[in-house]
Amino acid sequence: MTVLQTKSLTKRFGKFTALNQVNIDVNEGEVYGFIGPNGAGKSTAIRVLLGILKATSGEARIFGMDAWKDAVAIHKRTAYVPGDVHLWPNLSGGEVIDLFIQLRGGVKNNRKEELIQRFDLDPSKKCRTYSKGNRQKVALIAAFSSEADLYILDEPTSGLDPLMEQVFQSCVMEAKAAGKSVLLSSHILSEVEKLCDHVGIIRQGEIIESGSLRKMRHLTRTNLLVETKQPILDLGKQIGVHEIEKEGVEVTFQVDTENLDQIIRYVSTFGIIKLESAPPTLEDLFMRHYEGK
Amino acid sequence: MSHLLWKQTGRLSRFLFRQNRIRMPIWILSIVMLTLTIAVSFTDLYDNKAERQAIAETMHNPAMTAMVGKGYGLDDYTFGAMMAHQMLLFTAIIVAVMSILLVTRHTRAEEEDGRMELIRSLPTGRLANLGAVQNFALVINLLLALIVGIGLFSLRIESIDVQGSLLYGASLGAIGYFFAAITAVFAQLSESSRGANGFAFLLLGMAYIVRAIGDVSNETLSWFSPLGWILGGEVFVSNYWWPVLITIMASFFLWLLALYLHHIRDMGAGFLPAIGGRRQASKWLTTPIGLFVRIQRTTMIAWAIALFAIGVSYGSVLGDLDSFFADVDMMQQMLNPVEGYTLMEQFITMLMSIMAMISTIPVLLAMLKIISEEKKNRTEHFLSRAVSRPRLIGSSLAIAFIVAFFMISLAAVGLWSAGTAVVEDGLDFMVVYKAAIVYLPAVWVMLGITVTLIGISVKFSSFVWGYLLYSFIVVYLGNLLQFPEWMMKLSPFGHIPQLPIEDMDWGVTVSLTLLAVVFMFIGFIGYRKRDLEG
Numbered sequence: 001m002t003v004l005q006t007k008s009l010t011k012r013f014g015k016f017t018a019l020n021q022v023n024i025d026v027n028e029g030e031v032y033g034f035i036g037p038n039g040a041g042k043s044t045a046i047r048v049l050l051g052i053l054k055a056t057s058g059e060a061r062i063f064g065m066d067a068w069k070d071a072v073a074i075h076k077r078t079a080y081v082p083g084d085v086h087l088w089p090n091l092s093g094g095e096v097i098d099l100f101i102q103l104r105g106g107v108k109n110n111r112k113e114e115l116i117q118r119f120d121l122d123p124s125k126k127c128r129t130y131s132k133g134n135r136q137k138v139a140l141i142a143a144f145s146s147e148a149d150l151y152i153l154d155e156p157t158s159g160l161d162p163l164m165e166q167v168f169q170s171c172v173m174e175a176k177a178a179g180k181s182v183l184l185s186s187h188i189l190s191e192v193e194k195l196c197d198h199v200g201i202i203r204q205g206e207i208i209e210s211g212s213l214r215k216m217r218h219l220t221r222t223n224l225l226v227e228t229k230q231p232i233l234d235l236g237k238q239i240g241v242h243e244i245e246k247e248g249v250e251v252t253f254q255v256d257t258e259n260l261d262q263i264i265r266y267v268s269t270f271g272i273i274k275l276e277s278a279p280p281t282l283e284d285l286f287m288r289h290y291e292g293k
Numbered sequence: 294m295s296h297l298l299w300k301q302t303g304r305l306s307r308f309l310f311r312q313n314r315i316r317m318p319i320w321i322l323s324i325v326m327l328t329l330t331i332a333v334s335f336t337d338l339y340d341n342k343a344e345r346q347a348i349a350e351t352m353h354n355p356a357m358t359a360m361v362g363k364g365y366g367l368d369d370y371t372f373g374a375m376m377a378h379q380m381l382l383f384t385a386i387i388v389a390v391m392s393i394l395l396v397t398r399h400t401r402a403e404e405e406d407g408r409m410e411l412i413r414s415l416p417t418g419r420l421a422n423l424g425a426v427q428n429f430a431l432v433i434n435l436l437l438a439l440i441v442g443i444g445l446f447s448l449r450i451e452s453i454d455v456q457g458s459l460l461y462g463a464s465l466g467a468i469g470y471f472f473a474a475i476t477a478v479f480a481q482l483s484e485s486s487r488g489a490n491g492f493a494f495l496l497l498g499m500a501y502i503v504r505a506i507g508d509v510s511n512e513t514l515s516w517f518s519p520l521g522w523i524l525g526g527e528v529f530v531s532n533y534w535w536p537v538l539i540t541i542m543a544s545f546f547l548w549l550l551a552l553y554l555h556h557i558r559d560m561g562a563g564f565l566p567a568i569g570g571r572r573q574a575s576k577w578l579t580t581p582i583g584l585f586v587r588i589q590r591t592t593m594i595a596w597a598i599a600l601f602a603i604g605v606s607y608g609s610v611l612g613d614l615d616s617f618f619a620d621v622d623m624m625q626q627m628l629n630p631v632e633g634y635t636l637m638e639q640f641i642t643m644l645m646s647i648m649a650m651i652s653t654i655p656v657l658l659a660m661l662k663i664i665s666e667e668k669k670n671r672t673e674h675f676l677s678r679a680v681s682r683p684r685l686i687g688s689s690l691a692i693a694f695i696v697a698f699f700m701i702s703l704a705a706v707g708l709w710s711a712g713t714a715v716v717e718d719g720l721d722f723m724v725v726y727k728a729a730i731v732y733l734p735a736v737w738v739m740l741g742i743t744v745t746l747i748g749i750s751v752k753f754s755s756f757v758w759g760y761l762l763y764s765f766i767v768v769y770l771g772n773l774l775q776f777p778e779w780m781m782k783l784s785p786f787g788h789i790p791q792l793p794i795e796d797m798d799w800g801v802t803v804s805l806t807l808l809a810v811v812f813m814f815i816g817f818i819g820y821r822k823r824d825l826e827g
Contacts, residue, residue: 050677053824072681080677086670088588092570095578102579103678124569128485152677 001028003150003181004049009058011048018044020205026181031172033196034185035286041205042185046154050080062150076105079143083155085135087127093138094123100142112145118167132159144171151175151182157191169195189282216285221254223278229271238263300418305425309399317433320391324384325440329448331380335372336450345370354715359505360606366530371452373529381461385468385523386497388437392430392473393493399426400477402486404561413560423477423555427548430473438466457529460537464523467540471519472497474547481554484563581680581688585662593696596655600700603651604707607644611637612715634794641728642791644708649732650765650786652700653739657757660693660743664754670827686820690744690813697736705729728792734805735785741812748819751826
């Protein structure tokens with residue numbers, strides 16, 4: 001079932017087109033990774049989805065309802081964490097968390113205390129004294145303390161330390177296991193790789209690539225590292241082999257996924273001592289799209 | 294080793310002057326201009342000694358003494374005595390505020406924002422920054438003292454002589470240096486710049502109140518207040534220099550204390566424990582209204598006190614009104630006498646329109662809070678949760694309504710309570726209160742216009758201040774400057790019936806209220822439709 005869907009979503013600010021014909025689909029129980037360089041339109045898209053900005057044209061629907069008109073009904077079942085959390089300097093973290101939970105209304109799951117422990121936050125301190133990471137923890141605790149069906153997370157870990165990032169990742173996993181959906185915008189590719197089923201890459205307001213990570217990997221190459229008894233002859237002449245590099249007795253190269261079978265057969269005729277294969281990292285995908293084509 | 298503590302103090306001092314090369318000239322110039330124009334205007338207002346003595350008579354009451362300080366030389370109320378009596382205390386407070394803000398900005402605020410860390414990571418001495426701030430405060434206040442002093446006597450006004458003028462300037466400079474020093478101490482004690490500012494302003498307020506009580510009842514008490522010290526100099530009357538010297542000595546010791554505390558503490562740390570917050574929100578905080586009230590609480594309490602004080606200070610002059618008006622031509626011009634009503638009643642109607650416009654300021658501030666929240670990306674916390682836009686703007690509006698009612702009421706109560714004490718037969722509370730509360734619809738119209746502007750965009754919303762300023766100018770100065778009638782009618786305040794000298798006009802009340810409702814309605818629709826910044 002589709003939880004979040006945009007169809008040809010377009011947003012213009014005057015003459016500037018921030019979003020151009022954007023299509024996003026997030027299904028139930030799915031984590032959707034929303035990636036792209038700074039200024040590509042990620043936050044604008046999220047703000048349209050939250051009903052804070054009004055789409056110029058196209059459709060943005062969450063739970064089958066219109067993101068602009070039915071904002072309040074949608075938000076009862078949605079939890080949002082911004083990347084840059086601005087809080088009221090003279091309130092304590094604990095007060096802000098309670099405020100956020102109350103403002104959402106909806107079902108509470110009484111996980112607040114547990115989450116405060118897990119994220120290691122001192123809720124009695126004033127927000128003025130919090131670092132960026134601690135302000136983000138406040139927003140994350142408030143988000144995961146409520147029983148939402150959809151989590152919209154806009155670069156939620158940009159200020160967290162690695163330990164807290166793990167806590168965050170386990171929170172997302174738990175949400176996913178419970179059948180919740182997540183829209184995760186992030187720059188931390190290892191995080192996206194670990195958590196997301198689907199990925200959409202946005203650049204200059206347009207989605208330039210989207211699909212499941214598995215499928216996207218399929219379109220690209222596998223990295224191989226091989227050590228053989230005899231040197232591999234004519235490796236460069238084989239179809240689908242790229243970027244050959246020799247390091248002593250070892251050879252590394254990339255293989256187009258559709259030629260993998262025949263290349264492995266060919267290489268094995270030289271007597272394999274060692275064979276390591278690695279899927280293309282998201283970074284490979286990402287860099288290809290980021291560097292302006 | 295010890296000289297290394299001060300390494301680069303000179304360079305940092307110069308850097309301070311550079312950073313403030315616009316701000317400080319504005320402060321100093323404003324204070325000097327204020328002092329000089331008031332001195333000149335005294336000579337225009339009072340032609341001869343008899344007129345000055347008449348004014349001196351109106352100063353013989355405790356409310357006046359509490360407000361501006363003990364009058365020295367009331368028997369021979371020269372221009373000099375008048376300056377020292379009516380202006381010195383207020384100017385001193387402005388100078389103190391200048392010094393407090395200056396010191397906090399360059400000590401604790403720099404530390405809080407992490408700039409001090411950068412400076413300290415360079416080869417600079419540990420005391421260099423505070424030392425530089427001390428140099429800066431000293432030079433600024435010295436300059437101020439000299440310019441005010443020389444400026445005053447160069448006006449060549451009778452009785453404003455060299456010695457008195459220089460002492461007047463020196464008193465201002467000394468109090469500025471003193472409050473700079475005390476702020477430097479608080480900047481060491483408190484962990485935040487807000488805290489340092491808060492303590493310093495609290496001390497300034499206490500100094501004012503202790504002096505007020507002391508001047509009225511017990512003279513010894515006044516000597517516990519630094520503001521009492523400089524008034525004790527009896528400038529232009531006896532010209533005692535020793536109170537200024539005491540103030541400078543005390544400042545010097547405070548600076549030493551601040552430097553010592555700075556020397557022994559860690560960067561970023563304070564000596565007073567930061568007050569922790571609550572682990573949980575109280576039940577009523579967890580609504581938009583509760584939150585808005587909470588974040589504006591201090592500001593609104595300050596405004597409430599201010600409006601009550603304005604009411605009291607206006608009320609306290611009502612008793613001597615007739616003698617005051619008889620002597621001052623300008624005042625008579627401002628109020629066209631109306632047959633059958635006393636001057637006091639007419640004066641009250643004018644006061645009411647002024648107080649209603651001042652009351653409008655906190656009302657608009659409360660309403661515009663959602664704009665400042667939007668600018669700080671904090672409305673998204675509401676709107677990304679189950680709070681609708683009408684509920685958000687409605688919460689702000691509800692608070693603004695309550696603020697409007699309380700602010701006007703407090704001003705009226707203040708005016709009545711002081712007025713009834715000084716007027717011979719007392720004042721009828723309901724007459725005063727009705728004259729004030731009748732302005733509510735005008736305030737609502739201002740509020741409605743604000744809501745409309747909020748519904749249009751963030752940028753336009755501050756335009757309402759221009760309209761309020763316009764209203765203030767035409768209504769306050771309209772009679773004096775003989776503005777045409779239609780200019781008055783462009784402001785909602787110009788339509789309100791002037792109770793008690795005019796009859797109540799329900800038509801105006803109802804139509805202004807309806808107008809306000811229409812504006813609010815338009816604003817609500819606009820706010821629902823527009824893009825928000827965050």
